[in-house]
Amino acid sequence: MRIPALLFLALLPLSAQDAGVTRADWPHYGGTQFSWRYSALDQINTSNVKNLLPAWIFQTGDYTEYLGSTPIVADGVMYLISASARVFALDAAKGTVIWQYRYPTPRAGIAGSHSDFIQNRGVAVSDGKVIFGTRDNFLVALDQKTGKELWKVSVDDPKQCGCNNLAAPLIVKDKVIVGGNGGDQAHRGYLTAFYTKTGRLAWRWYVVPGPGEKGNETWKGDSWRYGGGAPWLTGSFDPDLNLVYWGTGNAAADFYDTDRVTAGASKTRDVNLYTASVVALDADTGKLRWHFQEVPDDQWDYDSSYEVLLMDRQIKGQMRKILVHMNKSGLTFVLDRATGEFISSFNVPELSNWISGVTEDGKLVGRNEPEMGKTKNFCPSTAGAKSWNSTAYSPRTGFLYVPAMELCMDITPNDTKATEGRFYMNGDFPTRLPPNRSTYSHVDAWDPITGKKIWSVPYKYVLLASMLATGGDLVFTGDPEGNFFALDARTGDKLWSFQTGAGHRGASISYSVNGRQYIAVTTGFQQTVVGSAVIGLFPEESFRAGSTLVVFALPEASR
Amino acid sequence: MKLGSLLLAATAFAAAQNLPDVLKQGEAVFSKSCATGYCHGARGTNGGAPRLAGRGFDQAFIANTVQQGIPSTAMPAFGATLSRADLTAVVAYVASLNGVTNPVITVSGAPPGPSIARLTGDAARGRNLFSDSVRSFGRCSTCHEIGGIGIPVATPIGKVPADTAALKALSTPQVSTVTLGGESMPALIVSKKANTVVFYDLTSAPPVLRTESPSSVQTGEGSTWRHSSVIGSYNEAELSAILSYLRAVVKP
Numbered sequence: 001m002r003i004p005a006l007l008f009l010a011l012l013p014l015s016a017q018d019a020g021v022t023r024a025d026w027p028h029y030g031g032t033q034f035s036w037r038y039s040a041l042d043q044i045n046t047s048n049v050k051n052l053l054p055a056w057i058f059q060t061g062d063y064t065e066y067l068g069s070t071p072i073v074a075d076g077v078m079y080l081i082s083a084s085a086r087v088f089a090l091d092a093a094k095g096t097v098i099w100q101y102r103y104p105t106p107r108a109g110i111a112g113s114h115s116d117f118i119q120n121r122g123v124a125v126s127d128g129k130v131i132f133g134t135r136d137n138f139l140v141a142l143d144q145k146t147g148k149e150l151w152k153v154s155v156d157d158p159k160q161c162g163c164n165n166l167a168a169p170l171i172v173k174d175k176v177i178v179g180g181n182g183g184d185q186a187h188r189g190y191l192t193a194f195y196t197k198t199g200r201l202a203w204r205w206y207v208v209p210g211p212g213e214k215g216n217e218t219w220k221g222d223s224w225r226y227g228g229g230a231p232w233l234t235g236s237f238d239p240d241l242n243l244v245y246w247g248t249g250n251a252a253a254d255f256y257d258t259d260r261v262t263a264g265a266s267k268t269r270d271v272n273l274y275t276a277s278v279v280a281l282d283a284d285t286g287k288l289r290w291h292f293q294e295v296p297d298d299q300w301d302y303d304s305s306y307e308v309l310l311m312d313r314q315i316k317g318q319m320r321k322i323l324v325h326m327n328k329s330g331l332t333f334v335l336d337r338a339t340g341e342f343i344s345s346f347n348v349p350e351l352s353n354w355i356s357g358v359t360e361d362g363k364l365v366g367r368n369e370p371e372m373g374k375t376k377n378f379c380p381s382t383a384g385a386k387s388w389n390s391t392a393y394s395p396r397t398g399f400l401y402v403p404a405m406e407l408c409m410d411i412t413p414n415d416t417k418a419t420e421g422r423f424y425m426n427g428d429f430p431t432r433l434p435p436n437r438s439t440y441s442h443v444d445a446w447d448p449i450t451g452k453k454i455w456s457v458p459y460k461y462v463l464l465a466s467m468l469a470t471g472g473d474l475v476f477t478g479d480p481e482g483n484f485f486a487l488d489a490r491t492g493d494k495l496w497s498f499q500t501g502a503g504h505r506g507a508s509i510s511y512s513v514n515g516r517q518y519i520a521v522t523t524g525f526q527q528t529v530v531g532s533a534v535i536g537l538f539p540e541e542s543f544r545a546g547s548t549l550v551v552f553a554l555p556e557a558s559r
Numbered sequence: 560m561k562l563g564s565l566l567l568a569a570t571a572f573a574a575a576q577n578l579p580d581v582l583k584q585g586e587a588v589f590s591k592s593c594a595t596g597y598c599h600g601a602r603g604t605n606g607g608a609p610r611l612a613g614r615g616f617d618q619a620f621i622a623n624t625v626q627q628g629i630p631s632t633a634m635p636a637f638g639a640t641l642s643r644a645d646l647t648a649v650v651a652y653v654a655s656l657n658g659v660t661n662p663v664i665t666v667s668g669a670p671p672g673p674s675i676a677r678l679t680g681d682a683a684r685g686r687n688l689f690s691d692s693v694r695s696f697g698r699c700s701t702c703h704e705i706g707g708i709g710i711p712v713a714t715p716i717g718k719v720p721a722d723t724a725a726l727k728a729l730s731t732p733q734v735s736t737v738t739l740g741g742e743s744m745p746a747l748i749v750s751k752k753a754n755t756v757v758f759y760d761l762t763s764a765p766p767v768l769r770t771e772s773p774s775s776v777q778t779g780e781g782s783t784w785r786h787s788s789v790i791g792s793y794n795e796a797e798l799s800a801i802l803s804y805l806r807a808v809v810k811p
Contacts, residue, residue, distance in 0.1 A: 108636070108640050109640075111592040111640045112591065112598060150769065151768060152768040156692075157690070160692065184597075198769075200760070225693065412601070422591045423590075425595075528597065528633035
């Protein structure tokens, strides 16, 4: 049954509604700390989106890689960071530069580690500061008014850990929380909270528990030391429950578990805690309140580090505080966010051969694992049924909008021993196009409560940009060929498209200044990591790099 | 001194003298630095980055690219991060993937320095303790850099304390007191200019590099901060091992 939107809105408590939606500003990476990527603005809607035109364009001048960050907008000012950490404050109505800052080129870290990948996924803005992570693993705070550096603190030593922090930091009250890359190296992941005012350490929580801590017994021998689990994206926050939610990365080594899992151990749940899990931490202390492991003994790199959407929904006649979380495998979990209790799950990709299913209480069955001495084909690939680009959720439709991919991989494991900070995936995993298909991705609308796919729009190549949903019942995203387009949120009908000139691997946001609604999108396709893997799959195309922000609005006359 | 790479080189020198050994070493370097999943893949054939095997590259081209990198791409310059021996080995290995049957394997460059690999007993243990990641911010390398490992907050260690008692009693005249917004904090002043005062706030680990305007801060000589208060994660035997390590690598 399709619930009429108005009735649906009436059922939602006001608090969740307010916590999830953005209006004039786009204050956080995921829109709000509920991570919906939903703007309530409706000036641009299904009937007039066809008139959308560029209002201004901003070129960062940083063309070493791509523009993948999510801009922040506060009080008519946009804060944007480029791949090699040039930060700009722009007049959000005109695109003129208010101030700019350039982070010095860092020293080389460990060859082949994350320090080689030039990227940044966004700044956080709070407490009069613009805060971002760096390739050499500092967290830096600039003065929001002037762009001058205020504080800078080392999160870890990249020359030792092979790790850094390039996700957008999460603001939680008086703190800023960052995870880190590094799960592909021999590394033990953690979340770290610093005070926004001073840059001083507030707390650190290790994903992999140390000796004497609960959960350490789920690791074989000393394997916890380099057990991975790095939470490399941005979490969410529920101020009412005072809980921070984060997805954690896969166990390390990735494709070979003999050194970390005791032979014969049950893999039903809680193997190598707290990797490939959703965790809820006390926002003040960083203490673990609950966990739900999605991929026990992850041997496929299906890490769970993706965004966590918080929402309140009717389930079996009861209003529940839930979270919706998709991991790389495309398996999407609905959990009670107060307790971590499993409610339901659904599987997004059409191609999935690593398990045969999920039980009614959330356990994986029919595991199909990599095997030493063999090359086996698995779907999805390590690029994910979705990459790190985010989904969006509209409270008007109640749907989750997913940029899903249909890619596979050949895993050949090896048994390389851990050396701290050095590459530690223990396997080869080239991405493969599945046979007998002409399209390799699709934008889907899912009802997270029923687990039903409402509509699906196929796309020839792969979609690697975040989704945006708006109060005008529109869904926006871009493709690697450079098209930025709007779909009808209820039907998936394509209503508008614009060729921006370079591929999309970033995000779009919506905001307003003086009553005029804008849609901003970052363009420029990633040339490394997942981007390069995809480029290699479609040699006939050139998915162009670049670093340009394109901002759209309705012509003054037509709105 | 780039201690780290010299030390690596020293190990490599001992190990690699003939072609099969060099190629084996090259493959090992390749698998840790180049084959990494998102880059060239095993044997240079399977990754996201361009294929390296069977491309007809000659050794000089490979050597140049590996050392210099390719600007504006993810291909880094390994000249600064790999030892001479590892560079030679990995270049020879990639050459072998391109059908070069007799690649040059002579290592040129600086002779090996003092070997960390040769550190034994307490000194070797001390090296690991110095940057022990299990101690999080409670490790020496939170503020000290040696051989490319650690964050250089403090000036390079020039003199090694005689024993653990001296280490604990270490005087730190550089640490002063900064008062900012009514709060006094131990600080290591980095620079004082007309427009900015830059200092490390040592209130808690890790130190925070802060930039303030001269009008908002007051600085005073001396501090109640003590080095002994930040080495509490180590016991007596561990501190002693760390001193052995420092004696082995710090040249006055």
